[in-house]
Amino acid sequence: MECGAGSGGVDGARYLPISEHGLIGDLRTVALVGTNGTIDWYCCPRFDAPSVFASILDADNGGSWELAADVPTRTRQFYFPDTNVLITRFYAADGVAEIQDFMPVVDESREASRHRLIRRVMCVRGTLPFRARIAPRFGYGAEAHTVRARIHEAVFESPSISLALTSTAPLESDGADVSSHFKLLEGESVVFALDRISDDVRPQACPHAEAEVQFEATVRFWRQWLGRSRYRGRWREMVHRSALALKLLTYAPTGAIVAAPTTSLPERVGGERNWDYRYVWVRDAAFAVYAMLRLGFTTEAEAFMGFLSDRGIMRGVGPTGPLQIMYGIDGRTELPESELPHLEGHLGSAPVRVGNAATTQLQLDIYGALIDSIYLYDKWGQPISSDRWDEVGAVVDWLCEHWDQPDEGVWETRGGRRNFVYSRLMCWVAIERAIRMANRRGLPADLLRWQRSRDAIYRQIMREGWSAKRGAFVQGLGDDVLDASVLMMPMAKFISPTDPKWLSTLDALTADLVSDSLVYRYDPEASPDGLRGSEGTFSICSFWYVEALTRAGRLEEARLAFEKMLTYANHVGLYAEEIGRSGEQLGNFPQAFTHLSLISAAFNLDRALG
Structure with a gap:
């Protein structure tokens, strides 16, 4: 990139763009x-x-x-x-x-x-x-x-x-x-x-x-x-930059991984979608563990497992179950949200917030993300301990009782709880991965109960999460709203990536939510989320889209979409949370979610291309 001295970016000399x-x-x-x-x-x-x-x-x-x-x-x-x-x-x-x-x-x-x-x-x-x-x-x-x-x-x-x-x-x-x-x-x-x-x-x-x-x-x-990375594929420079960025987001004293190192960089300039991301989201950190394990970095996975066990995180008891959706980097559970009116916000995007009130939300999908990461660590890293298995068993037992309820969902909407398909999907993942661990290692478990719950979730998603009108799996049970989170369905091994229902879903998402490889999470007008204003395309969804195309065998489309996404990185290979209408980076920067999904998409596309 180049810039002239004294040119401060999009607001005269006062602010550089986030990407700069x-x-x-x-x-x-x-x-x-x-x-x-x-x-x-x-x-x-x-x-x-x-x-x-x-x-x-x-x-x-x-x-x-x-x-x-x-x-x-x-x-x-x-x-x-x-x-x-x-x-x-x-x-x-x-x-x-x-x-x-x-x-x-x-x-x-x-x-x-x-x-x-x-x-x-x-x-x-x-x-x-x-x-x-x-x-x-x-x-x-x-x-x-x-x-x-x-x-x-x-x-x-x-x-x-x-x-x-x-x-x-x-x-x-x-x-x-x-x-x-x-x-x-x-x-x-x-x-x-x-x-x-x-x-x-x-x-x-x-x-x-x-x-x-x-x-x-x-x-x-x-x-x-x-040098410990095992990745030798086509996109080595971008994958390794993403790995280095993820490593910078780890907190060595505890093994925590923050979602992003900034607060209140706007998802829409002048809007109110400004949040503090300097905490440990269970979902984001668990996905980051998956990306690190893929590249051969087992130490980071081990450190995060230590973060969970040293602070008794899986043994919690609260209104949202054993887990809450996020924690402080020291494991603390209280992250009170407040606004700082004396700061004008990036390009005047107020409010500036510190802390995060979403800690009180129920997001059932976090259980799937976490137990999947434990499953992968047990498979690719070190076998988990008996104490850790006891914690997994208790979590899954709780989930068998509580999966069938509305929650705020993966996108942390502030418009009330709903029956989100993605939440059900990840509850299925949690139980299914626990069953796999129990069977592979002969660990004690109430397998009959777990299997009944797993199968009930599957049937509910196939019956109520599928919209015949849209020819697609949708955002919520019984509705017709498309949502990019269902791109995880084949990646989670819930459905075959070439199943006719999935291919129809992929076509529907492409038609409604994809813009030149960039993917919107959902349409806020069709699915109000309790916040004013619009947002950019969500970069993790764009990389999920690449991976879904890859798994469906549409390799030329997948490779072109991936190469296009790489052009939206900044000059040193970093991504914020979202991409705006004219290609600008929006949201907190850099974003762990985006970089871990880049790693996964590159890994799987490389393998498919041979």
Whole structure:
């Protein structure tokens, strides 16, 4: 991609588009780095902590770390090969320079005393002047802070957190902010390091030699991790970028996997569909485990299983059964939702929300996603323990009693509970996979009861989830509304991918919900979801569509749809949740759901093409 210096994207100089960002992280938190060199999203010290930089949500009041050439330039951004180290290059009349952005990560240990963000500016040709402005706004822009600055060090102190900035270039205090101006000749560099400090962790300079050591160690970590991948197919670069993105969304201290590292990036600019995704959705994390296992990454699956067992998540007792749909990255169950009216939202898309009220929803499909991931881990990873099997058995026993009821469904609608076909489908998956595990390993189970429930769900879906009028499986029992979630039916092995009823469904979905390979979830006018406004196409559904075409043997269509979807990735191969009418990325960014479905679609399409 290219952009001119000083052009801030779709709203003059105030906001870069969501897609104009790369991502760095240390398996605890992340930062978004714009193609203009600005960090406009960073929460410290973990994903769900209040923001330090959030100008992506409020250009004036959110806080940012600007770092750019001080002359007109064009820029390009890319990842150092096979890593999550981000490079932003500046091309000017008198020279070329680059910023190397990364968070040091050496291993996957649960404890890390120092949380550090390093920005190394290097002039590779000619000469270039640079400017930096570090303007944190703590507590989502609501907390005041003080600054103590010296020539090469500044300390920002707020009531909740303190950060130390060190630099090999001179720093100047400017009220609540710190700035720096410097000029680099070819071969010269400047290093900035931002550290969280406390009584136990004091400010620590990051001289050139230390930055190089940290850079090499971080590159080595990411390359060694990626080297465990077993994928050797046609789309290796995109699949591996998706795997690296998913890895950045893992929280090493607990094994949790967040749905996305941001909050309130809009599904429709100016609309109200803005949610906080910095938590562990059981469904998203379980699907991510499947994608990682497909590529040979068993450690991540093992860590997530540890997250479930260490926090007793499958032994819960609540109004939605043993599980709730999401948890905090530390396993907490309370995620109260609130709005931040002092932030205007990305491109004025209010409200900005933190927390998520959907925790109280009943979404029965999560049981299928979770037990399917346990089944695959037991098959491809390590045999599950007797304690884990007891938990699975208790969950399935509960599900046998409770599957036949309305819920809010996979799309978390806020328009009331309904009898969604996808929820029934995934209840069938949960029970069917548990039966498979019991039979394969000879584990104790009430198999007669489980089989009766499994078969009852199957018959109900075939009888009431099929619309003769539409010639398709539909969104809800007894209705005629199409929904892309039923694309999972052949993938879940509920129905043959060449069954006449399924092929008819695929044709109906193609006619009504597909637009040039992009797939809408459903039509909100035909199926009101309790929210105002429209939304873009849902990228996970687009990759599900590719996989459904693949399994139906329509390989030419599948390959073309997949290649088209790849053109909607941003310049470094990342996807948000949705794609807008003109191809823009919408929603939280990057989105685990999208990247895990890309991996699955690529894997299965590769295998089918031979």
